[in-house]
Amino acid sequence: MNESPPPAGSPPVETRLVYAHGLAALITLLISVGFGVLASIELLIPDLAGGHGAWLSWGRLRYDHTQGIMLGWLGNAFFAFLYHAVPILTGRSVTSARLGQWMFGLWNFAVVAPGWVLVLAGFSQPLEWAEFPLVIDVFVVLALVLAIVQFLPPFFSRGLEDLYVSSWYIIGGLVFTLLAYPMGNFVPELIPGARGAAFSGLWIHDAIGLFVTPLALAILYFVIPAATRRPIFSHFLSMLGFWLLFFLYPLNGTHHYIFSVIPMSAQIGAITASTLLGVDVVLVVANLLLSLRGAGWFPRDVALRFVSTGTVFYLIVSIQGSVQAQMAVNQSVHFSDWVVGHSHLAMLGFASFSAAGGLIHVWQRIPWARYNPMMLGWSYWLLAAGVVVMVSDLTVAGLAEARLWQTSAPWIESVRAAQPFWLIRTLTFVPIGAGFVTLLIGLTTGDRGGGLLAIRDTVGLEPIKEIAPVFSEPL
Amino acid sequence: MKRLLRMSYLVGGVAGLGFFAMSVLLLGVWPGRVLEQQIRGTSPDHPLALTASEKRGRTVYAREGCAYCHTQQIRYLPGDVARFGAATLAWETIFDYPHLWGTRRIGPDLSREGSVRSADWQLSHLYAPRALVADSVMPAFSWLFDGAPDRPRQDAQDLLAYLETLGRDRALAGPEGEARARAACNCSDDEKRFGFGSPVLNASPSMARRQGDYPKLSSSGDLTRGQQLYSRDCGGCHGISGQGNGPGAAGLHPRPENLSEHEYTLDRLASSLWNGSVGTAMPAWRDLPVQDLSALAQIVRGFHAAQPEPTLPQDVLALGSRVYAAHCAQCHGENGAGDGSAAGQFPIAPTNFRTQRPSLAASLRALRNGVEGTPMAPWTSQLSEAELSAAAYFVRGFFQGAN
Numbered sequence: 096m097n098e099s100p101p102p103a104g105s106p107p108v109e110t111r112l113v114y115a116h117g118l119a120a121l122i123t124l125l126i127s128v129g130f131g132v133l134a135s136i137e138l139l140i141p142d143l144a145g146g147h148g149a150w151l152s153w154g155r156l157r158y159d160h161t162q163g164i165m166l167g168w169l170g171n172a173f174f175a176f177l178y179h180a181v182p183i184l185t186g187r188s189v190t191s192a193r194l195g196q197w198m199f200g201l202w203n204f205a206v207v208a209p210g211w212v213l214v215l216a217g218f219s220q221p222l223e224w225a226e227f228p229l230v231i232d233v234f235v236v237l238a239l240v241l242a243i244v245q246f247l248p249p250f251f252s253r254g255l256e257d258l259y260v261s262s263w264y265i266i267g268g269l270v271f272t273l274l275a276y277p278m279g280n281f282v283p284e285l286i287p288g289a290r291g292a293a294f295s296g297l298w299i300h301d302a303i304g305l306f307v308t309p310l311a312l313a314i315l316y317f318v319i320p321a322a323t324r325r326p327i328f329s330h331f332l333s334m335l336g337f338w339l340l341f342f343l344y345p346l347n348g349t350h351h352y353i354f355s356v357i358p359m360s361a362q363i364g365a366i367t368a369s370t371l372l373g374v375d376v377v378l379v380v381a382n383l384l385l386s387l388r389g390a391g392w393f394p395r396d397v398a399l400r401f402v403s404t405g406t407v408f409y410l411i412v413s414i415q416g417s418v419q420a421q422m423a424v425n426q427s428v429h430f431s432d433w434v435v436g437h438s439h440l441a442m443l444g445f446a447s448f449s450a451a452g453g454l455i456h457v458w459q460r461i462p463w464a465r466y467n468p469m470m471l472g473w474s475y476w477l478l479a480a481g482v483v484v485m486v487s488d489l490t491v492a493g494l495a496e497a498r499l500w501q502t503s504a505p506w507i508e509s510v511r512a513a514q515p516f517w518l519i520r521t522l523t524f525v526p527i528g529a530g531f532v533t534l535l536i537g538l539t540t541g542d543r544g545g546g547l548l549a550i551r552d553t554v555g556l557e558p559i560k561e562i563a564p565v566f567s568e569p570l
Numbered sequence: 571m572k573r574l575l576r577m578s579y580l581v582g583g584v585a586g587l588g589f590f591a592m593s594v595l596l597l598g599v600w601p602g603r604v605l606e607q608q609i610r611g612t613s614p615d616h617p618l619a620l621t622a623s624e625k626r627g628r629t630v631y632a633r634e635g636c637a638y639c640h641t642q643q644i645r646y647l648p649g650d651v652a653r654f655g656a657a658t659l660a661w662e663t664i665f666d667y668p669h670l671w672g673t674r675r676i677g678p679d680l681s682r683e684g685s686v687r688s689a690d691w692q693l694s695h696l697y698a699p700r701a702l703v704a705d706s707v708m709p710a711f712s713w714l715f716d717g718a719p720d721r722p723r724q725d726a727q728d729l730l731a732y733l734e735t736l737g738r739d740r741a742l743a744g745p746e747g748e749a750r751a752r753a754a755c756n757c758s759d760d761e762k763r764f765g766f767g768s769p770v771l772n773a774s775p776s777m778a779r780r781q782g783d784y785p786k787l788s789s790s791g792d793l794t795r796g797q798q799l800y801s802r803d804c805g806g807c808h809g810i811s812g813q814g815n816g817p818g819a820a821g822l823h824p825r826p827e828n829l830s831e832h833e834y835t836l837d838r839l840a841s842s843l844w845n846g847s848v849g850t851a852m853p854a855w856r857d858l859p860v861q862d863l864s865a866l867a868q869i870v871r872g873f874h875a876a877q878p879e880p881t882l883p884q885d886v887l888a889l890g891s892r893v894y895a896a897h898c899a900q901c902h903g904e905n906g907a908g909d910g911s912a913a914g915q916f917p918i919a920p921t922n923f924r925t926q927r928p929s930l931a932a933s934l935r936a937l938r939n940g941v942e943g944t945p946m947a948p949w950t951s952q953l954s955e956a957e958l959s960a961a962a963y964f965v966r967g968f969f970q971g972a973n
Contacts, residue, residue: 154635221632288663290602345593354645430675
């Protein structure tokens with residue numbers, strides 16, 4: 096299939112950078128999942144590392160798990176997607192392929208890999224979603240600046256008129272992440288205690304709200320029309336959703352510290368914003384799901400299948416978020432496994448399904464990339480089953496813990512009660528691990544250009560007018 | 571038209587940045603100022619900052635992810651206050667760069683941990699948590715030690731020093747400090763109730779206390795339940811058959827009592843279980859229901875196998891009485907109640923022989939070797955062999971009978 100050229104008229108895509116980031120995403124994903132499953136096993140067999148393994152102790156694995164998922168897996172997957180999407184959205188190539196190579200090296204070999212090693216060696220910060228040590232944060236900020244240099248000029252040189260909604264999410268995501276990252280990583284080191292916690296709370300939510308969500312939504316908004324070959328249901332709704340999201344997300348942060356000493360009015364403000372956010376997400380998701388009409392409940396294109404399932408997870412996790420921010424709910428489930436379930440629904444359900452769908456979508460359009468549809472089909476089912484079981488399990492575990500904490504039972508009773516749920520959670524590693532491995536196999540074996548073949552008959556190859564700039568003639 | 575569009579994007583861009591700035595101002599900067607004011611009003615004048623060692627300990631706490639299983643933040647909620655004590659005030663964390671509030675509780679909140687457990691308990695627990703708490707899932711931090719719980723490396727010593735600061739400043743503030751802070755606190759009724767109205771600053775059910783009422787135990791208890799509880803909660807220290815040789819015993823000073831060598835009154839067991847033993851690793855068990863404590867008492871008493879009491883000549887008893895009055899009464903008390911004139915000055919209370927009777931062998935051993943980790947020193951250099959055994963015998967006479 097080597098000879099099959101990319102469709103005429105489409106702008107140059109740095110397929111090698113797409114591929115490199117995609118592969119790095121999958122490898123860091125497997126490593127991060129490995130940290131996670133080891134940590135989960137250590138809750139069942141706490142002396143697994145023999146008590147001598149400082150490097151494999153629970154706390155350090157826990158830090159590496161979430162940092163790896165956010166920066167390694169999602170970060171790389173988002174970059175892979177951007178190298179594909181930005182040229183199509185703007186009709187212009189990214190700033191520089193050379194810069195891309197530097198960014199790739201920086202992100203993986205100055206941020207993710209050394210971050211992991213330093214954490215294991217005992218250098219870290221005890222701040223959620225900010226566990227890599229300060230040295231690493233400097234490189235993250237540098238890489239984020241470079242990402243802006245790399246991806247945003249095409250939008251501005253094209254002009255901002257009639258920008259498709261994915262573009263807005265990309266611009267917003269990159270700019271706001273750059274602003275929010277230092278706030279979460281540096282400020283609490285400078286401002287102590289409760290005052291610092293207020294900023295920390297902001298970042299905990301901004302990490303998901305300003306980095307993960309916008310870029311994942313950029314993928315959803317991009318892949319759905321491209322793979323259904325129909326325009327998005329409503330541009331008005333998509334822009335309304337966008338602005339509301341960027342208005343509300345940053346105002347959510349304090350809901351991580353309800354009933355704390357942080358002023359009650361700030362808590363109530365954050366709770367209100369969290370409630371409204373749920374309403375906004377209903378708008379966004381309705382728009383996305385209505386755009387899927389005609390693709391059937393169960394799209395044949397596996398990329399679309401991942402993405403539409405990610406959309407549904409987004410709806411569920413957001414409504415759950417609005418509910419658990421309410422004081423009556425929060426006071427009991429906070430601190431419990433319920434919240435761990437929530438974050439897996441967000442990161443593993445919504446974000447990872449979107450990112451995986453995005454990766455498969457761009458892979459299909461790299462003429463020389465291998466592609467194995469059967470494996471990808473398996474990957475979908477394994478992951479979907481794994482996420483559903485894991486999240487339900489942790490949610491019930493959280494309720495059980497919360498109930499015991501309301502009584503005068505000894506603390507350790509809640510640990511005992513959680514054990515069977517923790518066992519099930521660890522067992523969900525089997526489908527989830529297998530799902531990610533088959534994803535990797537699906538994208539590295541099979542025929543070269545198999546993806547092009549796979550979509551030629553279903554969705555077609557040409558960029559649709561909706562997404563491509565109006566002036567680039569579609570095929 | 572084009573210009574208008576351009577304008578609208580400019581407006582949009584500014585609005586977007588505005589949203590972000592607004593969030594930082596509303597939820598970061600403004601609360602910070604309110605908190606600062608609060609801190610100024612409610613903080614004691616000179617809260618103790620961390621020493622160099624305590625600061626290093628804090629770093630260990632941070633890098634090992636302790637904050638991902640333990641919060642340091644008691645919320646303004648009845649459940650939190652009942653379990654852990656008065657809700658956390660803003661000034662209590664002013665030395666925390668960065669804060670260690672945490673958002674998950676796999677283990678209990680540690681805001682007031684400083685006064686809950688003895689140092690030897692903390693070290694042994696860090697070294698091998700499951701030796702002391704059978705079902706714990708806390709990681710063992712044995713690499714902070716030189717192969718034994720009582721040989722902590724610098725890191726473990728620092729961590730212990732840090733743990734002992736938790737809740738210290740609030741406790742030092744005392745009732746006057748609390749009253750002043752309460753008056754100065756610009757907070758709602760609810761916040762006042764949870765922040766200051768808690769009956770105790772530290773509500774941990776495991777914290778040992780020297781005095782305190784205790785429930786009456788029944789002298790019959792469910793033995794199966796008792797056995798189950800004993801092996802789960804006590805066996806790690808006292809050993810499965812009560813010999814004081816459980817896997818967690820090695821690092822504890824004083825060692826867990828050899829229960830099979832002692833007789834206790836029921837009241838004594840009630841008070842030991844309910845209040846723990848201050849200065850030792852023996853925790854309090856105020857979170858166990860009274861039936862469970864009664865069942866445990868049955869088990870503890872069952873370890874003691876009654877032996878035929880030797881009858882000693884009257885003059886031995888008289889010698890014992892003389893030795894006791896001269897050397898022992900200042901600690902163990904005139905009547906053996908552990909309330910001698912000097913008793914108050916020791917971190918570990920001298921044995922009350924009226925409620926606890928060691929076997930003759932144990933008594934003699936205590937006199938010959940002392941009780942390691944307590945002020946009870948060996949008496950071999952001061953007393954003759956005859957005096958030693960006379961005293962060892964004599965103290966057993968105070969016991970008031972098992973019931």
